[in-house]
Amino acid sequence: xxELEKAIMERGTVLSDGVLKVDSFLNHQIDTQLMxxxxxxxxxxxxxxxxxxxxxIESSGIAPSFMAANELAVPLVFARKKxxxxxxxxxxxxxxxxxxxxxxxxxxxxxxxxxxxxRVLIIDDFLANGQAAIGLTKIVEQADATVAGIGIVIEKxxxxxxxxxxxxxxxxESLARIQSLKNGKVTFLSDPILLNK
Amino acid sequence: xxELEKAIMERGTVLSDGVLKVDSFLNHQIDTQLMxxxxxxxxxxxxxxxxxxxxxIESSGIAPSFMAANELAVPLVFARKKxxxxxxxxxxxxxxxxxxxxxxxxxxxxxxxxxxxxRVLIIDDFLANGQAAIGLTKIVEQADATVAGIGIVIEKxxxxxxxxxxxxxxxxESLARIQSLKNGKVTFLSDPILLNK
Numbered sequence: 001x002x003e004l005e006k007a008i009m010e011r012g013t014v015l016s017d018g019v020l021k022v023d024s025f026l027n028h029q030i031d032t033q034l035m036x037x038x039x040x041x042x043x044x045x046x047x048x049x050x051x052x053x054x055x056x057i058e059s060s061g062i063a064p065s066f067m068a069a070n071e072l073a074v075p076l077v078f079a080r081k082k083x084x085x086x087x088x089x090x091x092x093x094x095x096x097x098x099x100x101x102x103x104x105x106x107x108x109x110x111x112x113x114x115x116x117x118x119r120v121l122i123i124d125d126f127l128a129n130g131q132a133a134i135g136l137t138k139i140v141e142q143a144d145a146t147v148a149g150i151g152i153v154i155e156k157x158x159x160x161x162x163x164x165x166x167x168x169x170x171x172x173e174s175l176a177r178i179q180s181l182k183n184g185k186v187t188f189l190s191d192p193i194l195l196n197k
Numbered sequence: 198x199x200e201l202e203k204a205i206m207e208r209g210t211v212l213s214d215g216v217l218k219v220d221s222f223l224n225h226q227i228d229t230q231l232m233x234x235x236x237x238x239x240x241x242x243x244x245x246x247x248x249x250x251x252x253x254i255e256s257s258g259i260a261p262s263f264m265a266a267n268e269l270a271v272p273l274v275f276a277r278k279k280x281x282x283x284x285x286x287x288x289x290x291x292x293x294x295x296x297x298x299x300x301x302x303x304x305x306x307x308x309x310x311x312x313x314x315x316r317v318l319i320i321d322d323f324l325a326n327g328q329a330a331i332g333l334t335k336i337v338e339q340a341d342a343t344v345a346g347i348g349i350v351i352e353k354x355x356x357x358x359x360x361x362x363x364x365x366x367x368x369x370e371s372l373a374r375i376q377s378l379k380n381g382k383v384t385f386l387s388d389p390i391l392l393n394k
Binding site: 023024028029030031032033035036058059062063066067069070075076077078080109110112113 | 220221225226227228229230232233255256259260263264266267272273274275277306307309310
């Protein structure tokens with residue numbers, strides 16, 4: 001998605017070979033118009049997948065998934081992060097380890113908001129090693145629901161999250177795919193859809 | 198706002214005389230179309246206030262403020278909650294005590310995203326005793342910026358947050374004002390604007 005790549009190039013900051021900071025438009029300050037366009041593009045990529053619910057994770061997943069859910073005319077559910085496990089029977093839970101923060105969070109979703117009939121589109125802001133996305137697929141599977149697809153705003157293609165998810169059989173669509181952050185420079189993977197044309 | 202009051206009546210749950218659960222459309226599962234309408238209504242109420250930035254708090258403030266910021270064509274910034282104070286000079290911080298969760302969170306906003314020229318519209322999902330809103334005003338004041346208004350989705354008018362904020366001189370607009378949750382029943386305050394007509 002060219003508009004997103006342009007924002008990453010012009011407004012993102014490469015902090016190291018592995019870390020891209022996008023808190024000026026996605027993670028802390030939000031460019032709502034860009035996020036509306038991101039959400040619509042994610043919806044377009046999964047429009048034929050009979051999605052009944054969009055599932056994301058607080059907090060940075062909410063803005064990009066908001067308009068995706070609205071375009072698909074389905075509810076948006078965000079998983080909550082908690083440091084400690086809440087001992088209760090009315091939630092689905094999964095553990096997510098964050099390499100950036102070096103901590104494990106329990107993520108939880110109320111059983112009220114996911115059921116076996118649901119075809120779920122999982123959306124997250126970043127895909128690196130896939131920990132958050134995998135945690136969300138486990139939540140969906142606990143509900144006996146179906147993961148109909150995984151939509152990502154920014155994929156760090158030099159980490160193994162994307163390949164892990166694809167090998168597990170999930171349909172993954174990422175709007176910006178970063179090949180490298182080396183030497184403070186963002187390089188994008190060329191889009192295979194364009195190459196096929 | 199009638200559409201919001203209707204959602205509260207039909208889809209909210211009164212847990213006790215003080216607690217209203219709205220996690221089916223606002224706090225956990227999000228009705229994006231309702232939140233778009235909420236955001237537009239909040240924008241309308243502050244359209245003449247020369248807003249330059251909308252400030253909310255993660256995670257439940259993001260959905261209702263998203264379209265407000267978009268309608269006003271200004272960036273949305275969300276304050277981050279942390280259990281422990283991050284010792285750094287590049288953020289504004291404030292302490293917020295949650296009576297519901299009985300814990301104190303530090304809320305932080307990067308100095309990059311608020312400056313002395315800003316006229317800030319603070320938005321939050323709930324207003325009860327006003328702790329979160331007051332914490333956000335302190336952040337704005339640390340930046341030498343101006344609190345141009347406070348927009349609330351659901352005000353518990355039987356608690357003192359609203360009167361505290363108004364006494365401090367802030368312009369407060371709440372889309373649904375709850376007079377009482379007694380006996381499991383939601384009663385709304387009549388709208389003074391309507392009474393004046």
